[in-house]
Amino acid sequence: EVQLVESGGGPVQPGGSRRLSCVASDFTFSHFWMTWVRQSPGKGLEWVANINQAGGEANYADSVKGRFTISRDNTKSSLFLEMNSLRAEDTAVYYCGRLQKAAHIDLWGQGTLVTVS
């Protein structure tokens, strides 16, 4: 089944770090840009970061720039989000997504909750 499965969420103290992972199944992971999107409790969707197929280009939202790092391992069909200097406002469900034509998400994971408190 074509799917994305996130892991790594959980509680973390302010100022702490967390690494999220997303494993892709049943599609050629290395062919696609990938992205992270988050959703704070009761709030809307917020684009966080994306990365190109080879991992050489990454883009970040201003709210996470300098604190978060997106990366990937194509040999393991895996996407990562390294989150440092976490703040209460980073509390959210984090979704990984496959980008079609480097533009829109056509496949979403189920999300993983990070709670900064």
Place this chain on the structure above:
Amino acid sequence: SHELTQPPSVSVSPGQTARITCSGDALPQKFAYWYQQRSGQAPVLVIFEGYKRPSGIPERFSGSASGTVATLTIAGAQVEDEGDYYCYTTRSGSNSGVFGGGTKLTVL
């Protein structure tokens, strides 16, 4: 603040047409995409590249655009269409993305 502006809520009766707008300066140059998010679930793409429907999305969902406004239309809305709808686009001059604030659709 959001670079894409949506109404917070839209309410229709079953069988009526629901229209959700998304306003943004980038939209004349960039495609709008629309996502449906039911409570407690991950978003689902319902319209891409302005007006195209992914396989499995009912024909009652359609998209259009005029100038700085993109519109998602649900013709003959059904109770199962309730949820939050988000427009999305890519920013001019970069590969970053932006979502609208979301619109809660109520069908009852």
